[in-house]
Amino acid sequence: MKSKQSDFFKHLFGGEKSSPKIEKRPLVLSYSQISTYQQCSLKYKFQYIERRPTKPSPHLDFGNTIHDTLKDFHKEFDPKRTILEDLLNLYEKNWVAEGYESQEQEEEFRKEGERMLRDYYQTAIKNPNLPLYLEESFKFRMGDCEIWGKIDRIDRLPDGGWEIIDYKAGKRRIDEVGLEADLNPLEIDENFQLSLYYLGCKEKFKKVPKKVSLYYLKYNQKLSATRRPEQLRDVEKIVGEVASQIREKKFEPKKGPLCPWCDYKEICPTFKEGPR
């Protein structure tokens, strides 16, 4: 018996045509939803099923400011005319001041953002790749799910290939076992978010991206990788597993190093019991 997963894979890479029967309403999932479920399924329930509000966060506001600034910058970017002050003015215009706990904290983030953007500008002016798309949204069917997302940037490379770029604006990123995970080349190779974006680009534009990249603004460094069919099979498997557990209403707390930063720790029965 053919599975929906293998049907999707054939559709993606050609071969036998399939005519999947849609038996249920698709479960709509984004990368954030899937990764939240993987981190802790109870948190997923609080956030995406019960729709409990999240708390203001300096990291969230900072990330939004940087993303909006770079989007505006590239909309107008002309390597012969655009100057650093144009980028810094956009940064000022897009600054969101709501999530910071104090003026000192806000100032600290503001300075860090300015430093990152100054470095970014120097790289952009030397490598003026013109983006084809900025913050381009996509959605596509995968099995009994609908996957959606927004790609920060898609560039056309000098050889005509397409590159998917996702900005990472965080001051630092902690992986699921509590280690700093920035700038690990293996991470780019296996990055689930980039794989979903690869598929989203292929489905929306019928164009296979040549490479996928994470741009770590903190280090002004971009790490790139390609995608192989077997990696994409894994993506489909992960999505299928998460979706079936959500449909079965499996929402268990999963304690981890990120619990102290969880917006729902006050109402989480497990967090109150103390550390693991």
Ligand code: SF4
């Ligand atoms: S505090 Fe930890 S275990 Fe509780 S909901 Fe949040 S992430 Fe899950």
